[in-house]
Amino acid sequence: SIPSALHGPAYPVYLSVFSRLGATTIFDHRMASILAGTGIVLVAGLLARRVAGDRAMVIAATLAAIYPNLWIIDGVLFPEGLFALCSGLVALAAYRWIRTHALRDAALTGLLIGVAAMVRGEGLFLSALLVLPLVARSSGLGWQQKVKTLAVAALGVIIALGPWTVRNATTFDAFVSLSTNGDELNVYANCEDTYSGKYLGFWLFDCQERIRQVSGEAPGDEAERAKYWRDIGWTYAREHADQLPKVVAARIGRQWELF
Numbered sequence: 001s002i003p004s005a006l007h008g009p010a011y012p013v014y015l016s017v018f019s020r021l022g023a024t025t026i027f028d029h030r031m032a033s034i035l036a037g038t039g040i041v042l043v044a045g046l047l048a049r050r051v052a053g054d055r056a057m058v059i060a061a062t063l064a065a066i067y068p069n070l071w072i073i074d075g076v077l078f079p080e081g082l083f084a085l086c087s088g089l090v091a092l093a094a095y096r097w098i099r100t101h102a103l104r105d106a107a108l109t110g111l112l113i114g115v116a117a118m119v120r121g122e123g124l125f126l127s128a129l130l131v132l133p134l135v136a137r138s139s140g141l142g143w144q145q146k147v148k149t150l151a152v153a154a155l156g157v158i159i160a161l162g163p164w165t166v167r168n169a170t171t172f173d174a175f176v177s178l179s180t181n182g183d184e185l186n187v188y189a190n191c192e193d194t195y196s197g198k199y200l201g202f203w204l205f206d207c208q209e210r211i212r213q214v215s216g217e218a219p220g221d222e223a224e225r226a227k228y229w230r231d232i233g234w235t236y237a238r239e240h241a242d243q244l245p246k247v248v249a250a251r252i253g254r255q256w257e258l259f
Contacts (some may be wrong), residue, residue, distance in 0.1 A: 003172065005168050005176045005223065006179060006180055006222070008117065008119055009118055010079070010118040011079035014082060015032055015033075018032040026077070033082075036074070036081050037070060037074040037081050039085045040070055040084050041065045042061070043085060043089060043091075045058070045060050045061030047060065047091055047092060048060030048061070079120060080120070083116060083120045083123065086112060086115050086116035086123065087116055089112050089116075090109060090113055090130065091130075093105060093112050094130055096108075098134070101140060101141060101145075103148065103149065106135075106156070108156065110153035110157045110159075110160075113127055113130075113153075114156060114160020117161060118161065118164055121177075121179055121181070121182065127153070127154070127157060131150070131153050135149050161178070168223075172223035174221075174224045174226075175223070176223045180222055180226035184208065185203060186229065187207055187211070187232045188204055188207055188208060188233075189202075189203040189233065190207075190233040190234070191204070191233075194247070200250045201249075201250025201253065202250075202251075202254065
């Protein structure tokens with residue numbers, strides 16, 4: 001048994017519930033993932049109903065049911081399906097807070113953001129991109145109430161993330177906030193191959209493998225190895241900062257399938 005924080009714990013924990021009930025095969029876990037995917041359809045419908053009424057609910061739920069980028073996730077056992085569900089639940093909780101301005105709903109929103117972040121770390125951005133502007137722009141609250149609301153939402157995030165953060169702090173020799181998954185990506189994405197030529201703006205495993213062939217595997221536990229590779233990627237990016245505008249433009253183009 002090797003301690004790992006390669007991914008957040010929420011998706012493995014979700015699957016483990018079904019494993020405890022005897023559903024342990026890949027097929028079983030695909031069926032479990034389909035349940036989360038079905039939840040996305042429901043949440044998409046409820047969000048649309050909140051925004052534009054019953055007809056929009058039916059349209060949104062139908063689109064969510066047939067949209068390939070949502071249902072294809074369930075068959076490959078990636079956590080993005082559960083992440084989409086959690087993100088939708090965060091949005092529903094935020095709409096509820098808009099209606100009630102109750103501290104319990106602020107806490108629920110923060111708690112769900114913490115859960116989403118334990119599926120994929122970028123869920124934490126919902127704190128800054130959703131909760132902060134939502135509360136700051138609310139015209140029905142005084143500044144003291146706004147500060148209290150933000151504090152309660154932050155407490156919800158901390159409560160959700162606390163046990164995982166403590167576990168990582170007591171398990172690894174290097175600090176791990178949520179996961180080590182993104183650290184090695186820094187060396188895949190910041191190297192000669194991805195700053196020019198065929199793979200401009202992309203990422204490539206070969207960048208790391210060439211370093212391994214020369215220097216061997218990084219030392220230490222998983223967290224220390226992840227930090228080692230992250231530092232190599234960041235160093236390359238700093239030393240080639242003049243090329244970053246071109247690389248970032250290429251990455252945006254790839255994301256939107258324009259490059």
